[in-house]
Amino acid sequence: MSVIDIKNVSFAYDKQMILENINLNVEEKDFLAIIGPNGGGKSTLLKLILGLLKPQKGSISVLGKAPSKSLTQIGYVPQNTNVNTDFPIKVIEVVMMGHVGGKKPLFGYGKEEILCAMGALTQVGMENFAQTKIGALSGGQRQRVMIARALCAHPQILILDEPTSSIDISGQKEIYELIKKLNESITILVVSHDISVILEYANKAAHVNKSLSYHDISDKTKTFHTHGYEDHFCEVELLQMLGRENCDSCEPEPTPKWRTKK
Numbered sequence: 388m389s390v391i392d393i394k395n396v397s398f399a400y401d402k403q404m405i406l407e408n409i410n411l412n413v414e415e416k417d418f419l420a421i422i423g424p425n426g427g428g429k430s431t432l433l434k435l436i437l438g439l440l441k442p443q444k445g446s447i448s449v450l451g452k453a454p455s456k457s458l459t460q461i462g463y464v465p466q467n468t469n470v471n472t473d474f475p476i477k478v479i480e481v482v483m484m485g486h487v488g489g490k491k492p493l494f495g496y497g498k499e500e501i502l503c504a505m506g507a508l509t510q511v512g513m514e515n516f517a518q519t520k521i522g523a524l525s526g527g528q529r530q531r532v533m534i535a536r537a538l539c540a541h542p543q544i545l546i547l548d549e550p551t552s553s554i555d556i557s558g559q560k561e562i563y564e565l566i567k568k569l570n571e572s573i574t575i576l577v578v579s580h581d582i583s584v585i586l587e588y589a590n591k592a593a594h595v596n597k598s599l600s601y602h603d604i605s606d607k608t609k610t611f612h613t614h615g616y617e618d619h620f621c622e623v624e625l626l627q628m629l630g631r632e633n634c635d636s637c638e639p640e641p642t643p644k645w646r647t648k649k
């Protein structure tokens with residue numbers, strides 16, 4: 388089933404064309420990695436999917452409806468969630484902010500909302516930190532809490548913008564393993580500059596740089612057939628390939644000499 392369907396969309400801020408005639412189809416339980424250069428339009432694409440921006444041309448359908456009508460079914464973890472960590476707020480309170488249509492914090496949260504928030508914290512392995520101040524957590528732990536907050540609304544789609552940008556390597560792997568687990572029941576879209584994510588976790592990759600090209604990379608061996616040994620690839624070549632309109636049309640290239648086995 389198609390959960391996101393983008394057809395011939397163009398978008399400009401004022402007169403500056405940012406995305407031109409793009410098409411994208413995301414299926415249920417896809418893990419889509421969105422990559423591309425700085426300023427290429429990745430965040431703009433997310434804002435269009437979230438219904439925060441409207442395309443000047445083309446159509447976007449999310450879960451069969453206009454994006455703004457599906458907002459309650461999308462969990463969003465924005466970039467740079469490490470801001471305001473000095474604010475004296477507990478982890479459980481941060482997670483409960485993710486409730487849609489719940490009671491206002493001023494009047495306290497209901498038992499159900501607290502249980503639901505605890506469930507979300509358990510899903511991300513942070514239930515023992517519910518009463519900890521958010522500022523006392525590591526970057527990786529904090530990111531888990533932000534994911535729990537997004538999960539609170541029981542989303543069908545989870546969108547993460549650079550989820551591991553300020554996290555060390557082992558923390559990054561843990562976050563992606565968590566996202567992979569969530570992907571068993573939720574469709575995932577991740578903006579990432581991290582090529583290893585694409586290889587290890589995503590089944591689709593979209594390269595965004597004004598235009599958009601996307602590739603099914605669920606069969607890694609087939610997709611990366613032109614890139615030498617299975618366990619040895621060049622990130623630049625990979626990016627170039629994903630940036631092409633259609634990788635299936637490319638002729639197999641000879642293995643570069645420097646890669647030939649001795």
Ligand SMILES: Nc1ncnc2c1ncn2[C@@H]1O[C@H](COP(=O)(O)OP(=O)(O)OP(=O)(O)O)[C@@H](O)[C@H]1O
Nearest residue numbers: 400401403405423424425426427428429430431432
């Ligand atoms: N609100 C805005 N008004 C005008 N121009 C904007 C606005 N937001 C973004 N832009 C411009 O749109 C272009 C695409 O920005 P966008 O943030 O979508 O890129 P990105 O691929 O997410 O970049 P990065 O990898 O650096 O986060 C950039 O040239 C940016 O300067």
